[in-house]
Amino acid sequence: MSAAEWRKAMNAGAGRYAWTGGARGRIAARPVDRPSPRPSPLRGEGEVATAWTQWVWRRVGARHVLVLLAVLVYPWVATPFFTFQIGAQSLALGLIALSLTFLAGYGGMVSLAQMTVAGIAGYMFAIFATSGTDISLRWPWGLAVVLALVIATACGTLIGWFSVRTEGIYTIMITLAIGVAFYYLAQQNYSLFNGFQGFQSVMTPAVAGVELRAPLVFYYLSLFWALAGYFFVAYLLRAPFGVALQGIRDNPRRMSALGFNVTAHRVAAYTVAGLIAAVGGVLMVWYNGLVSPGSVGTSWLINILIIAVLGGMRHPVGPFIGAVVFVLLQNFAVDLVGRERFNLLIGGVFLVIVLFSPDGLLGWWAQGRQYLEKQLAPARAGGWRRGRRGQERSTTAAPGPH
Amino acid sequence: MSPFWRWFWVLVVGLPAVAFTVWGLADNAKLFLSTALNGLTLAALYFLVASGFTLVFGLMRNVNLAHGSLYLLGAYVGYVVGEQTGSWLVAVAAGFASAALFGLVLQVAVFRFMHGEDMRQTMVTIGLSIMMADILLWMFGGEIYQFDPPRVIFGRTPLPIVEVYPTYRLVLLAMSAAIGVLLWWFLNRTRVGMMIRAGVDDRGMLAASGVNVQFVFAVTFAIGAGLAGFAGVVGGTALSIAPGEDTRYQLASLVVVIVGGMGSVVGAAIGAILIGVAEQFGLAYAPTYSVVFTFVIMALVLAFRPQGILGRRA
Numbered sequence: 001m002s003a004a005e006w007r008k009a010m011n012a013g014a015g016r017y018a019w020t021g022g023a024r025g026r027i028a029a030r031p032v033d034r035p036s037p038r039p040s041p042l043r044g045e046g047e048v049a050t051a052w053t054q055w056v057w058r059r060v061g062a063r064h065v066l067v068l069l070a071v072l073v074y075p076w077v078a079t080p081f082f083t084f085q086i087g088a089q090s091l092a093l094g095l096i097a098l099s100l101t102f103l104a105g106y107g108g109m110v111s112l113a114q115m116t117v118a119g120i121a122g123y124m125f126a127i128f129a130t131s132g133t134d135i136s137l138r139w140p141w142g143l144a145v146v147l148a149l150v151i152a153t154a155c156g157t158l159i160g161w162f163s164v165r166t167e168g169i170y171t172i173m174i175t176l177a178i179g180v181a182f183y184y185l186a187q188q189n190y191s192l193f194n195g196f197q198g199f200q201s202v203m204t205p206a207v208a209g210v211e212l213r214a215p216l217v218f219y220y221l222s223l224f225w226a227l228a229g230y231f232f233v234a235y236l237l238r239a240p241f242g243v244a245l246q247g248i249r250d251n252p253r254r255m256s257a258l259g260f261n262v263t264a265h266r267v268a269a270y271t272v273a274g275l276i277a278a279v280g281g282v283l284m285v286w287y288n289g290l291v292s293p294g295s296v297g298t299s300w301l302i303n304i305l306i307i308a309v310l311g312g313m314r315h316p317v318g319p320f321i322g323a324v325v326f327v328l329l330q331n332f333a334v335d336l337v338g339r340e341r342f343n344l345l346i347g348g349v350f351l352v353i354v355l356f357s358p359d360g361l362l363g364w365w366a367q368g369r370q371y372l373e374k375q376l377a378p379a380r381a382g383g384w385r386r387g388r389r390g391q392e393r394s395t396t397a398a399p400g401p402h
Numbered sequence: 403m404s405p406f407w408r409w410f411w412v413l414v415v416g417l418p419a420v421a422f423t424v425w426g427l428a429d430n431a432k433l434f435l436s437t438a439l440n441g442l443t444l445a446a447l448y449f450l451v452a453s454g455f456t457l458v459f460g461l462m463r464n465v466n467l468a469h470g471s472l473y474l475l476g477a478y479v480g481y482v483v484g485e486q487t488g489s490w491l492v493a494v495a496a497g498f499a500s501a502a503l504f505g506l507v508l509q510v511a512v513f514r515f516m517h518g519e520d521m522r523q524t525m526v527t528i529g530l531s532i533m534m535a536d537i538l539l540w541m542f543g544g545e546i547y548q549f550d551p552p553r554v555i556f557g558r559t560p561l562p563i564v565e566v567y568p569t570y571r572l573v574l575l576a577m578s579a580a581i582g583v584l585l586w587w588f589l590n591r592t593r594v595g596m597m598i599r600a601g602v603d604d605r606g607m608l609a610a611s612g613v614n615v616q617f618v619f620a621v622t623f624a625i626g627a628g629l630a631g632f633a634g635v636v637g638g639t640a641l642s643i644a645p646g647e648d649t650r651y652q653l654a655s656l657v658v659v660i661v662g663g664m665g666s667v668v669g670a671a672i673g674a675i676l677i678g679v680a681e682q683f684g685l686a687y688a689p690t691y692s693v694v695f696t697f698v699i700m701a702l703v704l705a706f707r708p709q710g711i712l713g714r715r716a
Contacts, residue, residue, distance in 0.1 A: 172465070173660060
């Protein structure tokens with residue numbers, strides 16, 4: 001076979017493979033098209049309604065309803081301290097960590113600069129809106145929020161554009177270096193970032209006379225954005241973009257051979273993560289009422305990683321679980337080990353999780369479930385439950401909320 | 403790199419540098435030269451820390467983010483030993499030995515069991531560095547410690563133009579150069595060094611030819627960690643020891659090896675000189691934006707040569 005013939009044959013084969021691969025990807029991205037393994041009780045009420053109710057029926061279990069009810073009722077039974085300090089802070093931190101989970105768990109890129117993006121959003125809000133510093137422009141808060149989100153997302157994209165040139169551990173190092181560079185810049189620059197002091201007493205907006213920083217209001221505000229972020233990520237992971245991203249995580253060369261633009265997908269993932277982190281950053285600046293270089297320091301860059309790893313990166317609910325554990329430890333470490341030794345405690349917990357459960361607390365949950373299911377298996381042989389592990393492992397079947 | 407591009411870069415980087423040098427010398431020669439010396443001594447310190455980091459990475463693909471903690475550990479142990487014995491040289495030796503021993507334990511007890519899982523190693527070292535920083539803070543408190551080196555090396559040396567310069571910094575420069583030469587000799591002229599270089603190129607082949615790879619790993623890790631501890635005492639003498647120095651040197655070595663190229667000792671030297679000199683000139687001539695210089699160098703290197711100046715593509 002001559003070289004030209006050989007090349008022709010290879011190209012033809014590659015083209016065919018790409019086509020089938022693409023089609024398979026498209027089908028897998030829309031699991032609704034697949035025949036439901038479980039008959040819906042509402043069959044025959046029109047195509048759209050059936051598809052939708054089937055989807056809800058199949059996806060929503062008792063525990064989803066329970067969790068939703070619990071987070072909705074929580075502020076009515078908890079004290080303002082628990083509502084604001086624990087609840088709202090966990091939700092806002094969880095949102096920032098969610099952006100890292102999305103990048104790391106589904107894009108395979110561990111970026112330590114997500115807190116930097118959140119910090120940029122906080123700084124931008126403080127600069128455009130009202131604070132105790134003269135640098136603030138005192139523009140309307142709505143405009144300030146939009147500007148903060150846009151600028152922070154743009155910065156997140158830029159950071160991504162830099163770091164996608166590298167892979168694996170290199171990404172960690174470069175994003176860490178970028179994050180620390182921003183920390184020093186914020187600390188040394190007085191004309192824009194107000195140096196070491198940062199922005200104190202950032203004004204939290206009030207809507208129709210209701211102060212957004214009131215514990216109950218702020219809790220529901222954080223909850224709304226946390227749920228929005230959660231469902232957005234959960235949706236995105238099943239959309240063609242998310243499926244392609246997970247394919248790139250598992251094998252970038254193969255995805256590139258299939259005709260996907262690997263770099264563009266990765267940068268786009270950074271954009272999405274940047275937006276999520278920016279929302280979390282604005283919430284954090286409202287929560288704290290201030291933003292300073294300390295909010296984007298090395299320890300906070302690492303803390304976001306700890307939160308994400310603690311919860312588990314296999315599912316978008318992980319960062320919120322991690323954030324709750326982190327915030328609880330932070331607030332009650334005084335009783336356990338004394339205020340001074342919090343870092344030792346959180347470092348130890350992190351080390352134990354990394355050493356013994358690579359999938360975080362969710363990994364333990366999954367192991368426990370599997371054990372229980374094995375124990376109960378004879379009682380419920382057969383049935384409609386498919387193997388969950390197989391489903392999670394494969395790239396094409398995106399893990400939905402379960 | 404084709405000759406055209408080489409010339410292009412020489413012109414793009416070299417011309418502004420030459421222009422700045424001429425301007426700096428004409429404007430204020432004393433400031434310029436003492437800044438250059440400060441930059442070089444800082445580079446010497448960065449090289450000591452980063453060479454161990456890059457050596458460990460080059461051989462084992464193991465990013466040890468607890469490298470900065472080893473620096474601080476060596477510094478504190480060196481301080482305690484120095485206080486007990488009253489000898490600065492013993493303190494230096496103790497700093498090297500303690501960090502090397504700790505590195506050895508780390509390699510034998512932790513990293514050996516997660517070979518190839520670089521992400522997990524990174525996480526584990528992050529956890530370790532958090533814990534170590536807190537334990538050291540617990541034991542030594544937040545005070546700033548200072549070494550008491552021999553009089554001979556701690557005075558002032560008269561120099562032309564600069565007039566006087568701290569002798570110790572010149573000693574540091576000389577020590578760092580000596581360590582660089584020693585490292586070169588060790589890697590290029592000894593049997594273990596040969597094994598290490600072979601391991602960097604092809605670990606599997608090295609094992610197949612009958613070398614105990616775990617032994618080579620342990621030796622490399624001990625030397626890399628020991629260099630960090632050595633730098634802890636030597637650098638702690640030039641500046642001081644305080645909590646937070648671990649993060650500072652961890653980041654410095656990260657930036658240095660990103661610029662110089664992971665796994666290359668010569669690259670670490672080039673990166674250290676670039677970063678150290680840029681940092682000091684930034685501090686002297688544009689204090690607000692000194693960090694930005696470091697960052698711009700890193701960004702430029704990443705944009706045009708992602709593997710670092712002397713790095714090879716993985």
